[in-house]
Amino acid sequence: MLKLLxxxxxxxxxxxxxxxxxxxxxxxxxxxxxxxxxALNVLENDGEFDLVLLDLALPGxxxxxxxxxxxxxxxxxxVAVVSAFNDLPTITRVLNLGASGFxxxxxxGEALLSAVRQVLAGNIFRPSSQSAGATLDAETPIPPxxxxxxxxxxxxxxxxxxxxxxxxxxxxxRDIADQLGLxxxxxxxxxxxxxxxxxxxxxxxxxxxxxxxxxxxxxxx
Numbered sequence: 001m002l003k004l005l006x007x008x009x010x011x012x013x014x015x016x017x018x019x020x021x022x023x024x025x026x027x028x029x030x031x032x033x034x035x036x037x038x039a040l041n042v043l044e045n046d047g048e049f050d051l052v053l054l055d056l057a058l059p060g061x062x063x064x065x066x067x068x069x070x071x072x073x074x075x076x077x078x079v080a081v082v083s084a085f086n087d088l089p090t091i092t093r094v095l096n097l098g099a100s101g102f103x104x105x106x107x108x109g110e111a112l113l114s115a116v117r118q119v120l121a122g123n124i125f126r127p128s129s130q131s132a133g134a135t136l137d138a139e140t141p142i143p144p145x146x147x148x149x150x151x152x153x154x155x156x157x158x159x160x161x162x163x164x165x166x167x168x169x170x171x172x173x174r175d176i177a178d179q180l181g182l183x184x185x186x187x188x189x190x191x192x193x194x195x196x197x198x199x200x201x202x203x204x205x206x207x208x209x210x211x212x213x214x215x216x217x218x219x220x221x
Contacts, residue, residue, distance in 0.1 A: 002028040007039040056083040071098040089154035101125030148216025165217040
């Protein structure tokens with residue numbers, strides 16, 4: 001019998017997810033928790049679960065930290081994040097932390113069930129760029145983070161992180177090229193890749209993204 005756990009603090013959303021998941025198959029058991037501590041108690045006391053659906057914005061804990069705790073404490077149990085924070089860096093960070101999928105809350109019920117079935121089948125579910133937030137603007141919600149985010153957590157390579165770190169310092173492409181021993185054309189290629197990874201289209205937006213995500217460049221150089 002399929003056994004699922006929904007971890008979501010908003011009662012209306014949680015109850016809707018529970019009702020929806022109950023349609024997956026006959027006899028499915030769907031447990032629910034309104035906070036992370038309750039979720040841990042359920043997981044430790046109610047036996048094995050086939051899948052946990054985890055919201056990122058839970059009270060009392062950074063959602064990424066919660067995901068990391070679940071992956072460490074229950075490594076064999078798949079966890080799919082269901083969240084309104086569907087920008088590309090957040091999706092990348094979630095999957096890098098070991099989630100089996102990222103399911104946007106904007107999905108229809110049918111699309112959500114399809115994504116859950118893919119995860120239960122052992123696949124990693126990542127939404128298409130059309131359903132994920134492809135660009136970052138002033139209205140894009142960013143999940144709260146209580147600590148600095150490493151560049152690789154949002155999908156940046158070491159060289160891309162170095163280029164972005166020097167952008168933050170105000171260096172021009174020519175200055176960055178001289179500093180890193182690269183051609184200016186190579187720097188432009190890395191900058192374009194940085195913009196795509198962060199879901200932005202300019203240096204100014206990239207600097208805003210750095211501030212909003214709390215990207216920490218301490219280990220870059």
